[in-house]
Amino acid sequence: MRYFKLNILTILLVLISFNNFLNAQSDQITPSTTEKVKKKKKKKKKRVKLPDIDLSHWKVTLPVNNEMGKPYEIEPPEIFNFASNEIAKPYMYIDSTKGAIVFHAMPTESKTKNTKYTRSELREQMEPGNNNKNWTFTQGGIMKGEIQMEETTRDTGGKYHRTIIMQIHGRLTNEQRDLISEDDNNAPPILKIYWDNGKVRVKTKVLKNLNAIGSEILHEDAWDDDEGFNFEQEVGFRKFTLEVQVSNGKMVIILNGNEYKVYDSIHIRRWGVFENYFKAGNYFQSRDDGAYSKVRFYELEVSH
Numbered sequence: 340m341r342y343f344k345l346n347i348l349t350i351l352l353v354l355i356s357f358n359n360f361l362n363a364q365s366d367q368i369t370p371s372t373t374e375k376v377k378k379k380k381k382k383k384k385k386r387v388k389l390p391d392i393d394l395s396h397w398k399v400t401l402p403v404n405n406e407m408g409k410p411y412e413i414e415p416p417e418i419f420n421f422a423s424n425e426i427a428k429p430y431m432y433i434d435s436t437k438g439a440i441v442f443h444a445m446p447t448e449s450k451t452k453n454t455k456y457t458r459s460e461l462r463e464q465m466e467p468g469n470n471n472k473n474w475t476f477t478q479g480g481i482m483k484g485e486i487q488m489e490e491t492t493r494d495t496g497g498k499y500h501r502t503i504i505m506q507i508h509g510r511l512t513n514e515q516r517d518l519i520s521e522d523d524n525n526a527p528p529i530l531k532i533y534w535d536n537g538k539v540r541v542k543t544k545v546l547k548n549l550n551a552i553g554s555e556i557l558h559e560d561a562w563d564d565d566e567g568f569n570f571e572q573e574v575g576f577r578k579f580t581l582e583v584q585v586s587n588g589k590m591v592i593i594l595n596g597n598e599y600k601v602y603d604s605i606h607i608r609r610w611g612v613f614e615n616y617f618k619a620g621n622y623f624q625s626r627d628d629g630a631y632s633k634v635r636f637y638e639l640e641v642s643h
Contacts, residue, residue, distance in 0.1 A: 388438030391638045394418045396464050399620070401430045402457035404449045410458075411449070415467035430459040438637055441489060442621035444502070445631035453525060460620030462508075463641060470524075473510050473614035476607070479586045480643045482617045484636060487578045488534050491632035494625070498536050502632050503622035505532040505581060507590075509613040511557060519557050526613050527562045530583065530590065533624070534634070537575045539594055541568045545606045556609060565606075570594045578637065587611065617641055 398414040403426060405411045411426055421427045430443045442459040449457055466472035474480055484505065491499050509526030516524050533540040544562040551561055572579075572594055582593040588608040592600045621634040 387435045389435065390433065390438055390440045390636060391640075392440060392636060393640075394421075394461075396467060396641065397461040398464055398468075399427070399431055399459070399461050400451065401427060401459055402444050402447045402449050402623075403430065409449075410451055414464070434635065437635060439487070439635035441633050441635055443631065443633045444621040444623035446623070446626045446628075452523070455626060456622060456624055458620065458622040460503075460618055460622050461639075463617040465616075465643070470510075470616075471513070473616050474643055475614055476585055476590075476611045477587045478643060479584075480615075480617065480641065481585070482583045482619065483580070483638065483640045484582075484619060485578060485580050485638040486534075487635040487637070488537075488574075488576050489633040489635050490576075491534075492625075492627070492630045494627060494630075500623070500625040500627065500630050500632060501533050501535040501540075502624055502634065503531050504534050504619065504634055505583060506530055506618035506622070507583065507585065507615050508618055509610070509615055512614060515554075515557050518554050525559070526557070527559050529607075529610050529613070529615065530592075532581065532583075532592065534574070534632075535569075537573050539570045539572070539574055539579070539581070541570075541592055541600055543590070543602055543606075544610070545604075546609050549605060549609075556612060568600050570598050570600070572598055583617075585615075 395415055397418065398412055399418060399421065401411045401413075403411045413421055413424065413427060417424075421431055422433050432441055433439070434441050444457055444459040447457050451458070464470065464472070465474065482505065486504055491502065493499055506528050507530035508528045511521065511524045511526050513524070527544050529544050531542045533542070543565050545565050546556060547561055547563050548555070555561060580595050584591040584593070588603060588611065590602040590607055619636065619639055621632060623630070623632055
């Protein structure tokens with residue numbers, strides 16, 4: 340019986356000693372240690388994301404006038420520093436949380452010639468700083484983009500305001516311009532791609548008179564708008580991809596890699612007389628008070 344009592348006493352002493360050891364260890368986790376752990380967590384910064392867009396062959400037109408009263412433009416190499424340009428900041432800026440360039444447009448007094456709408460939009464320059472170097476459908480080209488409508492206002496009927504997010508714009512050569520006695524090199528856009536109330540809508544041009552010959556088809560009024568085409572998929576405010584493929588006598592627009600619209604009619608073949616350039620961004624299609632839209636571009640790539 341005495342031996343049994345001693346064993347119980349020994350076990351109790353061991354348990355008390357072990358408990359004291361645990362308490363001593365826990366005392367070593369001081370408030371300063373906890374603060375250090377918190378500080379380490381605070382030091383972890385959010386990952387900065389940058390858009391996958393090379394601006395070396397683009398200039399941008401913004402919805403604000405320069406000192407000459409014309410739309411403010413930034414060409415290479417200045418465009419590389421657009422994020423620190425105080426004039427550009429409200430209209431073209433990087434969203435580093437999303438990894439996108441945001442193009443912000445709204446009605447202002449700054450408008451390009453032959454339009455009533457304003458834009459925050461890129462214009463392709465095959466030779467940086469030079470608008471006179473362009474391409475034909477025979478030479479071909481591809482433009483790919485990953486895009487998202489960030490936000491846009493509604494009209495009085497409750498419908499979202501629409502904007503043009505991609506274009507192929509025609510251009511007269513200097514010789515063509517002089518031949519038809521025009522005062523600039525402007526030609527119609529053969530392709531306009533709209534974000535239209537959550538859908539992607541495509542518009543192109545058709546020749547009014549298919550029997551027109553020579554310089555007759557160089558005039559802007561020789562061409563008319565087609566009836567337009569809506570892709571079935573609704574993109575809404577989600578990310579989507581667009582690809583435009585141009586080749587001799589043919590134009591293909593691809594939405595999200597699985598829905599296609601092909602243009603290969605006589606109208607496209609006759610269009611081959613023009614030079615062209617790609618455009619991408621936010622060409623806002625409203626003059627309503629207080630209206631605006633913001634379009635994100637995550638990726639943009641052009642090849643010829």
